[in-house]
Amino acid sequence: MLFAAVLLAPPSHGGLGLDRPGALELRPEGLRRLRDQISVAEDSASCPACATWSWLEVIGTNSGWSHGSVRALGHGRDEEGPAHRHLRPDPSPDWHLCLGLLPAIDRWGWIDSYRSMHPASLSAVISAIALLLDGLEPAYAPVPAAAAMPVSPRRQMTREEEERILKRADELTARVEAILREFDAGR
Known part of the structure; x- marks a missing residue:
């Protein structure tokens, strides 16, 4: 959701200012050209460049690894290094191989690497972002350790x-190759 917000937010708010079709049709080569236009915030938790880095980690891992690996990203902790993730090297270069940067996600949370998010789904994300921005700021209760x-x-x-x-x-x-050679010789 944050990456979609970065794509759609106007440059004055740290985003790229793309329209819905532009966001849905954005390919890795397009993001490589536009990436330096994404703003950086002082706080890493609200940094558009860090949100972009995190999403590229997810879709890059999804492209080259298992669903379990992608799920583990959500439970992992940041490694030692700069507080801002965008200052680190790209997490998974496989994001360069993705067909689109806003892929479809099914109801179980699996990413479909071959289809883009439906425009209606992107509209729902935009509505959710608007509700979050217009609503009252949540009051967080301290969680006991x-x-x-x-x-x-x-x-x-x-x-x-x-x-x-x-x-x-x-x-x-080597054993499999030997078995296959033996099988081919027996034909």
Whole structure:
């Protein structure tokens, strides 16, 4: 929703000022040209450039990885580095391979890499943004520390583990190739 807001918001409010068709038809090469026109806010939580970076992480991960990997992005914590995400290198270069930057999302939250969001869905996002902007600012109640959702730590793979996995994959590939050669020879 924030990325859609960045695309549609006028430049005076930090966005690109695209119309609905322009936002729905925006391709990676277009965003590469326009990206430096997206404003930066002092607070990283309300920074349009950071919202763009975060969305590119989601669609790039969706392009090259599993649905579980995309879902894990929502539960992960920011890595150490600059407070502003847009100052970091692009999170997943696979976003450059996406057909569109506002893909369709089904009712379960899965991203469809082959279709753009429907114009009516974009209108619903715009209406939701307008309601958020026009409504009263929410009053947040403090959450007790015990009620906070625990975040499971990410296991880091060592170089040795990665080499063992790759060696095992090479062995399996060689076995499959041998089986296929044997099958072809028996024909």
